[in-house]
Amino acid sequence: MRFPKPDRPVKVRILKRDERNLFSVAWSIDVDTDGPDVIRKQPPAPAKAIPIKVSGPSPDKVDLLILGDGYTAADMQKFERDARRLAQHLFEVSPFRERAHDFNVWAMAVPTQESGVSRPSTGVHHASALGTRYDIFGSERYVLTLDNRALRDLAQYAPYEFIEILVNNDTYGGGGIFGQFSTAAASNAWSNYLFVHEFGHHFAGLADEYYTSPVAYQSSDARSEPWEPNATALRDPARLKWRRHVQEGTPLPTPWPKEAYEAYSRDYQKRRAALRAANRPEADMNALFQEDLAHTEALFSKAPRRSAIGAFEGANYEAKGYYRPAMQCIMFDRSEQFCPVCQDGISDIIDLYAGKAAGAVRN
Numbered sequence: 001m002r003f004p005k006p007d008r009p010v011k012v013r014i015l016k017r018d019e020r021n022l023f024s025v026a027w028s029i030d031v032d033t034d035g036p037d038v039i040r041k042q043p044p045a046p047a048k049a050i051p052i053k054v055s056g057p058s059p060d061k062v063d064l065l066i067l068g069d070g071y072t073a074a075d076m077q078k079f080e081r082d083a084r085r086l087a088q089h090l091f092e093v094s095p096f097r098e099r100a101h102d103f104n105v106w107a108m109a110v111p112t113q114e115s116g117v118s119r120p121s122t123g124v125h126h127a128s129a130l131g132t133r134y135d136i137f138g139s140e141r142y143v144l145t146l147d148n149r150a151l152r153d154l155a156q157y158a159p160y161e162f163i164e165i166l167v168n169n170d171t172y173g174g175g176g177i178f179g180q181f182s183t184a185a186a187s188n189a190w191s192n193y194l195f196v197h198e199f200g201h202h203f204a205g206l207a208d209e210y211y212t213s214p215v216a217y218q219s220s221d222a223r224s225e226p227w228e229p230n231a232t233a234l235r236d237p238a239r240l241k242w243r244r245h246v247q248e249g250t251p252l253p254t255p256w257p258k259e260a261y262e263a264y265s266r267d268y269q270k271r272r273a274a275l276r277a278a279n280r281p282e283a284d285m286n287a288l289f290q291e292d293l294a295h296t297e298a299l300f301s302k303a304p305r306r307s308a309i310g311a312f313e314g315a316n317y318e319a320k321g322y323y324r325p326a327m328q329c330i331m332f333d334r335s336e337q338f339c340p341v342c343q344d345g346i347s348d349i350i351d352l353y354a355g356k357a358a359g360a361v362r363n
Contacts, residue, residue: 001014002152005033006031009030009032010030011031012029012030013025046110046129046154047110047111047154048108049107049108049157050080050107050108051105051106052066052087053087053091053105055102056101056104058104058159060354061102061353061354062104062161063103063159063162064087064105064164065107065108065158065163065164066087066105066108066163066166067107067109067130067151067154067155068107068108068109068165069117069132069145069165069167069168070115070116070126070128070168070169071111071112071115072111072112072115073111079168082166082168082186084107086164086166086195087105089192090195090196093196094337095338095343095347095350096346099354102350102354102355103354104159106159108154112126112127113126116168117143117167117168117169119135119169119171120133120134120135121134121135130145130150130151130165131145131146134169136175140276141171141172141174142174142175143165143174143183143184145183161353162181162202162203163181163182163202164182164202165181165182166183166186167184167186168186168187170187170188171185171188172185172282172286172289173185173194174197175198176197176198176202177201178201178204179205181202182199182201182202183198188282188286189282189289190286190334193334196330197330197334200330200338203349204349205227206228206229206230206346207226207228207231207316207331208315209230209231209315209324210317210331211316211317211318211322212266213269229242229342229344230331230341230342231315231316231322231323232323233322234252234253234311237252240252242309245340245341246309250305250308250310252311253312253323254308256303256327257300257302257303258312258314260299261296261299264299268288268291268292271288272285289334293335296328297335300328305327307327308327309326309339309340312326315332325339326340326341
């Protein structure tokens, strides 16, 4: 667990919901951060932090730490190039582009003996300091580390509030957890998209807006209102959480070529699964992704509300009952821009850490 240092001894409690949807205490502990058992001395740093972008003092900026995993000693220059390239791309995408001066970016990696991280479904197992791997929760493209202690033990040697781990692999994959970290395959042809999309999850708690591909998450039949800023169950259209972006006269729900999109997507997902099952070269998967994006853009280009903000059914891994703000967004497919609603969610977090409100708290 991580939380701001309290100025007095506290009791930390973790609550969970029971079958009645009520909270009960799952675990608690007394914490005194000034106690004699608190370890205050750091061992020598296993790697040096590289300043990628320094805009000002850390307390006044958002500090992003890019960690590398699966990079050998001979790969260290590649890691720095990857980190610089992907950080540069992040600041080409709005609203990060307009708020680039609010960020510091650092990079750090502990060399591994072998290039790349583990991919157990193909029999590949590589040891690394962070233990990042594919196949998390049974999803072949989901990349995370489950060793939070190892992650924090390394991250402590650089200023950070947010972390993105680059894995030195060309197989498509990544992951992102709000408030924890995100990951991206740095050598994949879609690394720019993976870096930004997964960072959207980690940084701003953005929901996935796609719903036709297999995912590790198993939802229930209930359609409660999502806490994420870019998804809704549309219980009350008059009080839509992004209502200020919706033009007068836009129907809610908002029509879009859903049936045509789903018909193509069913075939596309079969082809995608077949490529992985046959262990085809990654170039074949990249070509399929290009074809899918081109088809989606051609289909959407003819839709009457192509650029509208409304409530488009199909989001949060579900075809029915959840709605996204725009027809297309980085959180929906491999396109290049966040919709205005996602941009708002990102800007809110930037303001929290580097805006006037953050300055007022620090002062």
